[in-house]
Amino acid sequence: MVSALRLSLQILAVVLPLLFLAGTALGWLLSRKHFPGKRLVTFLLHLPLVLPPTVMGLYLLFLLGQTPLLREMKLLFTLPAAMLAAFTAALPLAVTGARTGFAGVPQNLENAARSLGDGEWRVFFRISLPLARRSLFAGMALAAARALGEFGITLMIAGNMPGRTQTLPLYIYGRVEMMDFSGAHAAALLLVFVASVCLLTVHRLEEGRHEPSR
Amino acid sequence: MNLPADGTPSVLPLEPETRAFSEPEEMTSRIEGAMSTPGEERQDTPPFPTLTARAFLRKGTFQLNAELDLYREVTVLFGPSGAGKSLTLRLLAGFEHPERGRIVLDDTVLLDTENHVCVPPGKRRIGMVFQDLALFPHLTVLENVAYGIGRERSENARTAPVPAKPFRKYFFETAREIFSRPGKKPPRHGEWEQARLWLSRLGMAHFEERFPSEISGGQQQRVALARALAPEPDLLLLDEPFSALDGPVRRNLRRELRKLQRESGVPMLYVTHSVEDVCALGDRMTFVTEGRFAGALPVEKLWGTPLSELHWKALGWGTFLRGELRLSSEGPRFSWEDGILQITSERLLAASPCDEERGSFHSSLGKNRKMSRAAAVFVAPQDIKLIHPDAPVDPFLETNLFKGHIVEAIHLGGILRLTVETAGTQWQIECATANFPQNSFEEGAICRFAVPPQNIAVL
Structure with missing residues (x-):
C-alpha cells in the first residue's frame, strides 16, 4: 500500500499544478474571450465528464500507441501515462471552477483597474484571480479528488503494475481480487478521508462566496 | 436667405449639426x-x-x-x-x-x-x-x-x-x-x-x-x-x-x-x-x-431659449412648437397645426441665425407679404400669463389668448406647475400660487391663459 500511496501522491504532485495552470488559463479564456471554435473547445473539454472512463482510456490508448511521435515516446504503461489519465479526468472540473470564478468577476472592476494604470497582466493577478479564487479553488479541490480516484482511464493506458503504475484505487481493486479485504479497507478509508476533506473545502469555499468577498 | 418666389417654405437650419453653439x-x-494672468484659477x-x-x-x-x-x-x-x-x-x-x-x-x-x-x-x-x-x-x-x-x-x-x-x-x-x-x-x-x-x-x-x-x-x-x-x-x-x-x-x-x-x-x-x-x-x-x-x-x-429641438427635448421644459412663419398685415404671425400666435418683429429679427440671412429674410418678408418660412417657437413656462378664472381679461393680454383644459397640476411650494392642453397642443405653465384662489386649478378644469408676443422666442 505504501508504494501505491507514494505513486498516487507523485501523480497528484505533478498533475495538480498542471491542472491549476491549464484550468485557470482555459477558464479565463472561455469566460473572457470570444474566438472561433469556442463551442467545440467547450464540448471537448466537458466530454471526459460524461464519457465512460474506459472509452476515454481506449482512445488515449490508441492515441499514445499509434500516433508516430507519441509512440516513440513509449508513454504507455508508465507513470506519465497514469498522470495523463488523472489529468484528463480532472481537467473539466478544474476548468469549470475557474470559468465560473472568472465569469463572476464584474468586468467593470477589471476596467477600473485598467483606468488606474494596470496592464492586462496586473489586472489578471491583482483583480481577476483574487476575486475568482473561491470558485477556482473549489474547482481545484474537486479536480484533486477526481484525479486521486481515477481508475478507468489509468487501467486502460497505464495498467496495474504494483510499484510502477498501481495507484491507490487500482491497489484496492487488486486487493479485492486477491481476497485481501483488510488491505482494501485500509486504502479505501484513506481515500474516503481525502475525498471528505476535498468536499468540505468545496463547501467552505461555496459558503463564503455569498458573504462579502474579500 | 432668399426664399423661392412661389412661397413654399424653405427649411431653416434648425438641426443641431448646423447651428453654431459656441460663443x-x-x-x-x-x-x-x-x-x-496665467496663474489665476478660473481664467x-x-x-x-x-x-x-x-x-x-x-x-x-x-x-x-x-x-x-x-x-x-x-x-x-x-x-x-x-x-x-x-x-x-x-x-x-x-x-x-x-x-x-x-x-x-x-x-x-x-x-x-x-x-x-x-x-x-x-x-x-x-x-x-x-x-x-x-x-x-x-x-x-x-x-x-x-x-x-x-x-x-x-x-x-x-x-x-x-x-x-x-x-x-x-x-x-x-x-x-x-x-x-x-x-x-x-x-x-x-x-x-x-x-x-x-x-x-x-x-x-x-x-x-x-x-x-x-x-x-x-x-x-x-x-x-x-x-x-x-x-x-x-x-x-x-x-x-x-x-x-x-x-x-x-x-x-x-x-x-x-x-x-x-x-x-x-x-x-x-x-x-x-x-x-x-x-x-x-x-x-x-x-x-x-x-x-x-x-x-x-x-x-441652459434655461434660456433652447438652441434646438434636441436641447428642448433633453430639458423637457417649456413649450416648443413647429410651424410656419408668415408676415401678415397685422405683423408677423406664427401658425402651427392647432393655432396662430402673434409675435413681435424684434424677436423675429433676433431669431435668424446669421446677419446675412437676418437681413435678407426680413427684407424679403417686408417686400413680399405672402412670404413664409418654416420655423419653431419656444415659450418658457413662466412667460405664459395665467388668467384669473373670475377676473375679466386685461386688454393687454388679449392678443394670444387661449382656453384649454388642465392635464396636470403640480404644486411645488409656492409655484404651481400646469400642463394645459388646447386642441392637441400641450403648454407648460408656471406661476406663483399666491395670486390665485386655492384649488382653482384642478386637473380636468378649464383655464385661460395668454402668451404675450414679446415672450415668444423664434428659432
Missing part, C-alpha cells in the same frame, strides 16, 4: 484672460481644448458619432438613457475601440485609427468613476485608494513594465489568504501617505481599514472619487456617479466634487440625465441623443 466672443475673452482655461475627440463607433444597430472638446472645467454630457453617454466615456477611457476616430489629450495622441495608434487604457492617464463604483471588494478602503498611485504611465512604461508578483509567491499567498482571516497586507511602495491624504480630503480618514462592503453608499462614493483622483489623472470621467444616492448626500458630494475640481483644475466629463446635476456641477454642457452630439453650451444659457 466666439466668450472664447476670445477667455484666451486673453489666460494670456495676461487659466487654455485657448485650445485639453481633449479633442472625434470618433465613430457602431454597436449592433446603434451608431455613436462622438464629437467632444473638453477644457479645464466640468463638462456635462447630458441626454436621455441609451443616448450613448456611457459608451462615449468607455471610448475615451479606452475600453471600446471605435471604427475610426482620433482622440488627443494634452498633445498626446491616445487614438488615431488612421495611423494605427491606440494607447491602452492603463497608459491614458484618464481616471474614471463608474456608475456602479466598481470598488475592489477584496481590498480595504485604503488599498483601493492607493491602487493607482505611483504607477509609471509615461511612454517608457511600455518598454519597462512593472513586474507582476511572481506566480509562485502569488499562489502561496492566495492559498494562505483563503484559509486565514484577512490580515494587514504589507506596504507596496510609499503611496500610503498619499492615499491617506486623499481619504482625509474626502472625509473618509477613519474608514481606511474597512472593506467597501462595510461602509454606506455615500461613503463608497467618496472612496470611488478618491481612488479615481489619487493617481492625479489628466482627465476624470464620471459616469452618473451619484445616481444611486439620495438628496442631501448627493448635494454634499456634488459640492465637494466641485471644490475638488476647482482646487486641482483637472478637467472632468460628467455624464448624467439629471438636470439638477447639470446646473449644480457643470460649466459647460453637451447634449447627446441617439449617438449624436449637439455641440457644447455654457450652463448659464
Whole structure:
C-alpha cells in the first residue's frame, strides 16, 4: 500500500499544478474571450465528464500507441501515462471552477483597474484571480479528488503494475481480487478521508462566496 | 436667405449639426484672460481644448458619432438613457475601440485609427468613476485608494513594465489568504501617505481599514472619487456617479466634487440625465441623443431659449412648437397645426441665425407679404400669463389668448406647475400660487391663459 500511496501522491504532485495552470488559463479564456471554435473547445473539454472512463482510456490508448511521435515516446504503461489519465479526468472540473470564478468577476472592476494604470497582466493577478479564487479553488479541490480516484482511464493506458503504475484505487481493486479485504479497507478509508476533506473545502469555499468577498 | 418666389417654405437650419453653439466672443475673452494672468484659477482655461475627440463607433444597430472638446472645467454630457453617454466615456477611457476616430489629450495622441495608434487604457492617464463604483471588494478602503498611485504611465512604461508578483509567491499567498482571516497586507511602495491624504480630503480618514462592503453608499462614493483622483489623472470621467444616492448626500458630494475640481483644475466629463446635476456641477454642457452630439453650451444659457429641438427635448421644459412663419398685415404671425400666435418683429429679427440671412429674410418678408418660412417657437413656462378664472381679461393680454383644459397640476411650494392642453397642443405653465384662489386649478378644469408676443422666442 505504501508504494501505491507514494505513486498516487507523485501523480497528484505533478498533475495538480498542471491542472491549476491549464484550468485557470482555459477558464479565463472561455469566460473572457470570444474566438472561433469556442463551442467545440467547450464540448471537448466537458466530454471526459460524461464519457465512460474506459472509452476515454481506449482512445488515449490508441492515441499514445499509434500516433508516430507519441509512440516513440513509449508513454504507455508508465507513470506519465497514469498522470495523463488523472489529468484528463480532472481537467473539466478544474476548468469549470475557474470559468465560473472568472465569469463572476464584474468586468467593470477589471476596467477600473485598467483606468488606474494596470496592464492586462496586473489586472489578471491583482483583480481577476483574487476575486475568482473561491470558485477556482473549489474547482481545484474537486479536480484533486477526481484525479486521486481515477481508475478507468489509468487501467486502460497505464495498467496495474504494483510499484510502477498501481495507484491507490487500482491497489484496492487488486486487493479485492486477491481476497485481501483488510488491505482494501485500509486504502479505501484513506481515500474516503481525502475525498471528505476535498468536499468540505468545496463547501467552505461555496459558503463564503455569498458573504462579502474579500 | 432668399426664399423661392412661389412661397413654399424653405427649411431653416434648425438641426443641431448646423447651428453654431459656441460663443466666439466668450472664447476670445477667455484666451486673453489666460494670456495676461496665467496663474489665476478660473481664467487659466487654455485657448485650445485639453481633449479633442472625434470618433465613430457602431454597436449592433446603434451608431455613436462622438464629437467632444473638453477644457479645464466640468463638462456635462447630458441626454436621455441609451443616448450613448456611457459608451462615449468607455471610448475615451479606452475600453471600446471605435471604427475610426482620433482622440488627443494634452498633445498626446491616445487614438488615431488612421495611423494605427491606440494607447491602452492603463497608459491614458484618464481616471474614471463608474456608475456602479466598481470598488475592489477584496481590498480595504485604503488599498483601493492607493491602487493607482505611483504607477509609471509615461511612454517608457511600455518598454519597462512593472513586474507582476511572481506566480509562485502569488499562489502561496492566495492559498494562505483563503484559509486565514484577512490580515494587514504589507506596504507596496510609499503611496500610503498619499492615499491617506486623499481619504482625509474626502472625509473618509477613519474608514481606511474597512472593506467597501462595510461602509454606506455615500461613503463608497467618496472612496470611488478618491481612488479615481489619487493617481492625479489628466482627465476624470464620471459616469452618473451619484445616481444611486439620495438628496442631501448627493448635494454634499456634488459640492465637494466641485471644490475638488476647482482646487486641482483637472478637467472632468460628467455624464448624467439629471438636470439638477447639470446646473449644480457643470460649466459647460453637451447634449447627446441617439449617438449624436449637439455641440457644447455654457450652463448659464441652459434655461434660456433652447438652441434646438434636441436641447428642448433633453430639458423637457417649456413649450416648443413647429410651424410656419408668415408676415401678415397685422405683423408677423406664427401658425402651427392647432393655432396662430402673434409675435413681435424684434424677436423675429433676433431669431435668424446669421446677419446675412437676418437681413435678407426680413427684407424679403417686408417686400413680399405672402412670404413664409418654416420655423419653431419656444415659450418658457413662466412667460405664459395665467388668467384669473373670475377676473375679466386685461386688454393687454388679449392678443394670444387661449382656453384649454388642465392635464396636470403640480404644486411645488409656492409655484404651481400646469400642463394645459388646447386642441392637441400641450403648454407648460408656471406661476406663483399666491395670486390665485386655492384649488382653482384642478386637473380636468378649464383655464385661460395668454402668451404675450414679446415672450415668444423664434428659432
